[in-house]
Amino acid sequence: MLAEATKPAPTKAKETKAQPAKAKPTKPAPTKAKATKAQPVKVQPTKPKPTKPRTTKGRALYTVERLAGEYPGTAAELCELAFEGSFQLLVATVLSAQTTDQRVNQVTPALFARYPTPEELGQADPDELEALIRPTGFFRSKARSLIGLGRALAERFDGHVPAEMTDLVTVPGVGRKTANVVRSVGLGLPGLPVDTHVIRVSGRLGLTEATDPVKIETDLCAMVPEAEWGALSLRMILHGRRVCAARRPRCQDCVLADFCPSAHLPVAQAATRRRVSRPPATIVQ
Numbered sequence: 543m544l545a546e547a548t549k550p551a552p553t554k555a556k557e558t559k560a561q562p563a564k565a566k567p568t569k570p571a572p573t574k575a576k577a578t579k580a581q582p583v584k585v586q587p588t589k590p591k592p593t594k595p596r597t598t599k600g601r602a603l604y605t606v607e608r609l610a611g612e613y614p615g616t617a618a619e620l621c622e623l624a625f626e627g628s629f630q631l632l633v634a635t636v637l638s639a640q641t642t643d644q645r646v647n648q649v650t651p652a653l654f655a656r657y658p659t660p661e662e663l664g665q666a667d668p669d670e671l672e673a674l675i676r677p678t679g680f681f682r683s684k685a686r687s688l689i690g691l692g693r694a695l696a697e698r699f700d701g702h703v704p705a706e707m708t709d710l711v712t713v714p715g716v717g718r719k720t721a722n723v724v725r726s727v728g729l730g731l732p733g734l735p736v737d738t739h740v741i742r743v744s745g746r747l748g749l750t751e752a753t754d755p756v757k758i759e760t761d762l763c764a765m766v767p768e769a770e771w772g773a774l775s776l777r778m779i780l781h782g783r784r785v786c787a788a789r790r791p792r793c794q795d796c797v798l799a800d801f802c803p804s805a806h807l808p809v810a811q812a813a814t815r816r817r818v819s820r821p822p823a824t825i826v827q
């Protein structure tokens with residue numbers, strides 16, 4: 543009996559020692575409560591991630607996609623010059639330098655009726671031709687180019703407009719811009735015409751830092767699929783006329799504003815940042 547009574551005593555002593563150990567787990571409880579409160583903060587990164595392209599080529603491809611949605615159609619459909627066939631397009635493009643397409647469209651019906659073929663244009667009386675195209679400006683220079691153009695097509699290309707760039711640029715009044723218009727709009731061939739609007743819009747978008755049209759053409763063609771060259775140029779021209787104007791770009795209405803590095807910047811600051819200078823006041827052919 544005595545032996546049985548003494549055994550429970552040490553058991554009680556052990557329970558007493560274990561009590562402080564039980565008290566410790568009570569401390570982490572508040573910590574768990576704090577972690578629960580912090581969870582909503584961790585949810586914040588689930589907001590939509592920005593989709594800005596990170597490279598120049600990425601911006602170029604975004605531009606192709608966005609402008610295609612804004613200005614649908616082929617290069618021929620997007621061109622605002624009125625013409626039938628590549629000869630009329632070539633003549634209209636030469637006349638479009640330093641004036642509007644609408645102004646050109648006002649004079650070309652009478653011009654094409656009077657000189658329907660390259661042969662007849664090549665034999666035109668300069669004074670009569672100048673009078674017909676006078677509203678387009680630079681009419682003496684343009685008349686000389688058109689007469690030379692008509693003669694060249696008649697004498698060297700059998701009265702047809704050549705398709706190759708190397709041939710086109712040998713025709714009087716035809717430079718790379720005009721040749722690329724004929725190739726892309728008139729013949730459905732690869733060609734990216736660079737005019738004052740393409741120079742300005744591509745510069746503001748940071749697609750090129752060049753100011754020379756040929757270098758800009760090279761830069762853009764290196765980033766954009768060949769099949770998109772002509773339509774991209776026409777869309778940039780329309781966007782430059784309607785939204786990304788030289789003096790007052792309407793960035794608030796622009797479909798490219800979320801990734802354009804010049805969006806909402808003062809015009810002078812955007813030009814300086816992208817090293818874009820004013821295009822030359824001379825005729826770009």
Ligand code: SF4
Pocket residue numbers: 743746747785786787791792793796797798799800802803804805806
């Ligand atoms: S965001 Fe502004 S500067 Fe950039 S392309 Fe559009 S209109 Fe031009």
